[in-house]
Amino acid sequence: RDLTHEKHTFVDILRASAYALAAIEIVDSRIQNWDIRFVDTVADNASSARFVVGSRPVPLSQIDLTACAMELSRDNEVLSRGNGAACLGNPLNAAVWLADRMVQLGTPLRAGDVVLTGALGPMVAVKEP
Known part of the structure; x- marks a missing residue:
């Protein structure tokens, strides 16, 4: 809803x-050596690249x-x-x-x-x- x-x-x-699914987030940052500050995180779209979800839905x-x-x-x-x-x-x-x-x-x-x-x-x- x-x-x-x-x-x-x-x-x-x-x-x-x-329902809920297990998930794995794939993090990918443009910031070299993970020397990251808040402003970098925002500029880098929170370092999120992709996610993968499981195939077994479970009611909450x-x-x-x-x-x-x-x-x-x-x-x-x-x-x-x-x-x-x-x-x-x-x-x-x-x-x-x-x-x-x-x-x-x-x-x-x-x-x-x-x-x-x-x-x-x-x-x-x-x-x-």
Whole structure:
């Protein structure tokens, strides 16, 4: 559903969301050696390049968004791990903020939009094998 209220709640987000998918954000910065400040992040479009979503939709009512966990590994080595609490205490906090902000900007979130609420674990640099 569209999120058009001035102030949203967790319930608004839950009602508007069909499901959640696991996702990986591909970060790509133009800033050499990751020597980045806030102004650079804005100029670099938040260093976001792409994202990949999983293929198993899960209703939000079946997920503990604060306790959900992620682990990124390569060749049995854990490179990053985290949980939903790492995203402003609960990913729904990020979604509420975004929904409110988009209404303030005159472009509310609409049905069908993909929303990435934030990383659950730290970024990992890709290295050639």
